[in-house]
Amino acid sequence: MTTAAALTAELETVLAEATTRLAAADDLATVAAIDSEFLGKKSTVSAAKQQLGALDADQRKAAGQAINAIREALTGQVEAARIRVADQARAEQVAAERLDLTERLSSIRRGSLHLNTQARDRLEDVFVGMGFTIAEGPEVETAWYNFEALNIPEWHPARGSFDTIFVNLGEPEEVMLRSHTSPVQIRTMEVQEPPIYIVAPGRTFRTDTADATHLPAFNQIEGLVVDRGITLGDLAGTMQEFVHAFFGREVKTRLRPSYFPFTEPSAEFDISRPDGSWLELGGCGMVHPNVLRNCGIDPEIWQGFAFGFGIDRLAVMRYELDDIRELVNNDVRFLHQF
Amino acid sequence: MKVTLSWLREFAPDIAGDPDELGEILSSLGLAVEGVEIIGELVDGVVLARVLDLRAHPDADKIQLVDVDPGDGNPLQVCCGAFNMSVGDLIPFATVGTVMPNGMEIAQREMRGQLSNGMCCSAAEIGFGSDADGILILNDRVVDGATLGMPLAEALGLEADVLWDLEVNANRPDALSVAGVARDLAAALGVKFSYPDYPIVHSDEPVAGLLDVTIEDPELCGRFVATVLRNITVGTSPEWMQRRLTQLGMRPINSIVDISNYVMLELGQPNHTFDLDTLVDGKLVVRRAQAGETIETLDGAVRHLEPSDGVIADGNGVLVSLAGVMGGAHTEISASTRNVLLEMAWWDPPSISRTVKRLNLPSEASTRFRRGADWGDNISRAMRRFIQLATEAGAVAVDGVVDVAGQTPAREPVPVRVAKVNGLLGTTLTAEAMVALLEPIGFTCAGSGEVIEVTVPTWRWDTETETDIAEEVGRMFGYENIPPTVPKGPAAGGLSAYQQDRRLVRDVLVGLGCDETLPMPFLAPGDLSRAALPEDGVTLTNPLHAEESVLRTSLLPGQLKAIAYNQSHRSDPVRFFEIDHVFLPAAEGQVLPDEREYLAVALAGEEAPAAVAILDVLDRALALPNLQLTPADLPGLHPTRSAEVVIAGRTRGQVGEVDPGVLAAYGVQGRVAWLQLDLGEVLNGPHGTRRYTPVSKFPSSDVDLAFVLADGVQAAQVEASIRKAGGSLLAGLELFDIYRGEGLETGERSLTYHLRFQAADRTLTDAEVAELRQACIQQVANKTGATLRS
Structure with missing residues (x-):
């Protein structure tokens, strides 16, 4: 019989794993994959939600709250990772694209009226x-x-x-x-x-x-x-x-x-x-x-x-x-x- | 006309004031001051000195040594090239440091081993007349109390004088005289103007019997006055007269010529002297020349005359003078002349003008006759003045003058409406005020109130009408005193549609990087044929240079010259445009050439498509209806890279490249892309119509089609076919690739188009798009033979 405590413990483990993997992610695709894995339909969090109905009423509320807290934490971490990765990507892009605008090979010249x-x-x-x-x-x-x-x-x-x-x-x-x-x-x-x-x-x-x-x-x-x-x-x-x-x-x-x-x-x-x-x-x-x-x-x-x-x-x-x-x-x- | 203040004051002694202020007044009278000079001060540093000793130079023949006393008690040795001095003579002496009028600074110099400490001066060297022969001897000329070392002007009692150079307009014959200028200036200053008396003495010999004057053409000669002067000796005129003539810009010649010029400058009356003894019986006939008649004029040239020319003939019918223009050679005064016939006349201005122009014989005298000399009292006055000056020089005048009348201009009083004059000037002057302005300059006025009767003086030939008199009122009132107002004006100003569009074209081209060039419209003979164009430009009768003797019929030669010029100065590439007139041969029955406004664009170092691209931008800017390019072999243009520009079915220009042979003929390197439009026809023709089509809210479908077609087939035909097949559903059509080479036959190319289909009212189905695609392919194939590239 699953208890609220057991459920919570399992979710904590999942959160810890997600945190570790998000920290290692360095592109948007990885972040999206983690997002899907930990928050998608087949994720542990979604599964846990399914199991709420099997719990006693007194357990259910505590478990529900725990699931929501974990879910929010996960969502926040994914979003933060996404921003971090996007910022990093932009920083790399702009660093790689440096131009000297005073290098003018040819310029468009306006003509002149007499x-x-x-x-x-x-x-x-x-x-x-x-x-x-x-x-x-x-x-x-x-x-x-x-x-x-x-x-x-x-x-x-x-x-x-x-x-x-x-x-x-x-x-x-x-x-x-x-x-x-x-x-x-x-x-x-x-x-x-x-x-x-x-x-x-x-x-x-x-x-x-x-x-x-x-x-x-x-x-x-x-x-x-x-x-x-x-x-x-x-x-x-x-x-x-x-x-x-x-x-x-x-x-x-x-x-x-x-x-x-x-x-x-x-x-x-x-x-x-x-x-x-x-x-x-x-x-x-x-x-x-x-x-x-x-x-x-x-x-x-x-x-x-x-x-x-x-x-x-x-x-x-x-x-x-x-x-x-x-x-x-x-x-x-x-x-x-x- | 130059005048001096001192001379003006002989007619109006009260003229006084600051030279600049007097100059402003002269300008405000319409006698614009072109130059002003203070004269009579002579040269600073030139002093009165005495010759103490004259010694031969030990080592030179052409110069001698002169010891002079410049007044400070220290005799100076001077080397001098003149030998006309005697010991004791007073002379002008330029001290060391003096800057002469010619710019030379006098310095201590050594000449063949002898020191020279200054310079003894001739009259010419110090601007005291024209005599450059020998040193100016001043013994009898210095004023009482003059001392050695005194500045020369002071020693000679010269007063500083003002010399004005005035611009005299063609309607002011009177102001071509010192007296006339004095009359105006005196009137403006409100001081008295009068002529001096010119008392004359004469012998008892009556003029009657000596002269026989007939005016056969009274229209030509309004008045002819003559007399005889005997005992003439042609010598030099007095120094004062020479100085005045020189000041006014005339070279002293001899006593008779100088008096003649002096009287003309002073009183404005030209005059002529004949050697009386060369005239048959003193007989003169004033008439028009007969066809084929000739006269040898004073300058030695034989003039062939026409019946419009006025002449004076002698008793034998031999011409002795080209009336009012130039005297004849064989009656000219010479050193042996003893008896002179003096003549003063009034000649018809148009007649004199025609002769002067045809024979190109302008002179001081004819200028005055052309503008209209005075036919009134001034002739008699000038006769007296001449006789007075001549008798002072030793001549003996006979008693009286011959005065024959022809036809002079009528001088009826002109009714002048006070309101009309005020209405023209923008003033509110009363009749009395107008009279007060007119009378001091010799206009006689009668009446008051609304109309004044004004009689114009005889020295104002050009002044006849009420408007002429209004101008005199305004002039004497002072234009600066007329209050400035602005007309109430029309509704609105603005540029015409044509002018606005022309500005748009210019701005578009400037935005496309083109510089506007404006070559002069002249070409050299051969420029057009060098550009392979017909050599049918209108030619100039009197060009300044042969290279500027043909008017252009195309802007091409001028543009090629401009490009070649810039290439020769290493400014390359250039993009030029020009909007200007060309002059096509006159149409049948027209006297003027067919003048048109063209636009040209010349892109150095660029190929034909660059010019077409510019044309396309102009098309967008002007919304030209149905712009088509028809391939054509056009004169001056590249035969396989040019087309006629057809707008709404009419040929309006050409686009492409300049013929390589033409480029070579003009020395232009590289290619030149070219566009020339008859801008007048384009902008006066239909254009600029734009209609609103709502932007579709439905998605569009894109299709790319690559066609293979023969080189002879125009892309425009392909595009027209696509447009026809696509109809209103074709929302976009763009050529984005042109390919020749591998996979295609020689003489073929592939054109790839980007098509966009879109309906205004629905989303097109795939089936509809497929159908449209097929329709386009089919239409192109049918019309052009092009196939879809596999």
Whole structure:
């Protein structure tokens, strides 16, 4: 007849054996096997539970408690062993997998946007924020768009100052590489009713021999506003807002009287340098009534202003480039810097 | 235009102030100061000295020894190469340590064994004129009280002066004169401006009978004024005149030429002198040239004229001047000239402009005529000034001038609406305030209230309209005084869809490790044919260099040049992209070339699949509809490794590799994977449409299929067949192995695909999957002849 004491003694022996074998286990499979052997359906603990019914009632309770205690102890030991073995395995794995992350055989490199594009994007973003849209146009233009519609007739001395590169199409001097982005103004006004708020960035051309400060092909951005009641004061304010957004609020602007055939009044706009001197940034003015008329816009109803300046120069200024030709050399040692 | 303060003050004596502040005012008037210089101080260290003795150098013929007294009682020996001094002469002497204007520092030197302790100076050496011949002798020139050793400027009584170099815009012909600048500056400062009197003396000989001037083309010549100066001796002009001319950037030539230039600079009126004795009967005819006429101009060149050119002919019909542009050679003033015909005229600016441009003959005079000289009182004033200066130099003027009128611009009063001017400027000026701004610069105003009648002065040819006058109001009011405002503006700004997508393309390519390059759009002749492309690029009429004389029709040559450049600098490999314009031949009936925006990707050292991979990423980014690659033999590209890019059934570009022969022609090492798209067509075409499909909640089944197919069959065909057979149940298709070699015939390869099947509404049964698998195999076999690899 099995007694509670005998049962308990047997279970103690089992526990001792399990404890010994768990301590020796060094992988998860062994722990799982021990778990199954000592706590599974065919284990001594399970068998002992089956035998409870054969015990006297007074023995049964003590025996039940003993079985539960042993079972809990076993479960705890298995879990602890499992954690120990897993920790050990992880420790061995990570010890074996050491990498020096500064060993870079090859790396994924981000490409770069050209400095002109970066400058152009920044300018576009500032003007978009001020309510402008972006207009574009062809680089090869007719004399009408490049000159005549802009109030620069064939005999005008200003034509000479553009140092135009002509193209062998049409009549002599009829087709040319645009010498400014202003033709985009005309193309826009021809198809769009005012109000018009555009900026037109793009490449322009002059017969300038390439040197450290000149390129025959360079980039400008031009702005055009045509609306009711637009004033020279609006031009001054718009330039000021732009300069604050693009260069910083500490930079001051000023307009100086100047002359362009397509604006009247005309002005140069300067920005202040940290030393207090002024830097000429570009030209601007109120759109000449003849230019509006050439595009079928009544200057008695609509008024507007236009402005323009170089983009390449901004890139040159920002990074203090000592040779503007770097912008067209496409040397990766240069491109990768930005 | 250069001006000096002292000269400006001859018209407005009250102009005064700090040179920098005056410069700011000039700039704010639209006369931008490009340079400012304090002059008249001469060179520090150059002092008045006396020649004490002149001795021959014992060992040299070309230099002599001079003992000078520089004022401190210690005579110094100097070696000097000039021999025009006499004992007792006062001379400019540069002491040891003086830095000359040319940068040379005077040091004690030994010349052939003799010490030289300084330098005796010529006028040119100290910037006191152009005379470099001999030492400047100052005996009669020093002021009372000058002492030896005194700084030279002080000894000569020179006052420091300010020289401004002003940028004068094309609409300001008046400001191409000292007087014109003075008028503006005086108005801005609120001080008086007036012309000096130019009193003249003349003989009793009347001009009538001496000259016979006819204007046959009144549109060409608005006014022609002439007179005669006798007893001319062509010599050197006075030192003060030479100095002013030199200061303003003109080289003194002789007494007559110098007066001519002086009057032009001072009053803005160009003028011309003829040797009267070379003119037949003093007769001049102003007309247009006849076709085929020629004239030998002052510079000795024979000019072939056209009927648009203005000319002056003599009594025999021989041309004596290219009107307003350049005089004729045979009537030019010479050393033997005794009688001069002096002419001042007003020429039609467009006419002069055309001739100057066609003959490429710019000059100080024609620049003024092109911008519009003054046809009013200024011509008579300039005549008096010339006569005055010439008679001071010994000439004798005859009595009176011939003044023939042609057609000058009308100067009707312009009604100027006060509200319109304020509306243009953003100001709130009253009529009275506007008048107060306009009158000091010579605009005559009448009326008040809402409209002012403004008469524009004759020295402002370019100024005609209400807007022109508004500009003058703004200029004199000061742009800096106009309150900055911002337009109320439109609803919203933004990038167009095209512009946004273009930025997306750029960002994708940058993320793929490509650098954006922007070569100039010019090619050299032959660049296109070297790239196996048609040599049909539009050519430039006046290129700077032959290497930049063709506009590109493809981005390929520029990219290959960029790659070759970088390889030559050992920067390899490179991944480049470019988005820019190409210029295809003009379409029928169009004058402009067919200009398009292309995208190019060039991957040096990589093979065609790398370019296709980039295209696939762009496809994903832009959601291009039905992207297909059609194998093609394309100019410049590798014939067996290239394809046309077809989007929604339309060819939009090319992808593959560059032809090895083209690479060799451009000196590019290794392969170049290539992609070029007509980005304009792609982005303006349909794309970017994405539709939501719910993600299936049911398990998927995977099937791997390896097909053996001939090299001529495209993988795309296999994939299309699988997609067709799989239909909506095909959730994924991926090529994961390409095999050629053992076990396969030559000309065959095996493609292994990973297929995933999944239904949106149920778990597919094994039987369904097996059926789908078989359908795919069958479809591929039917369409491509490919068999399942055993």
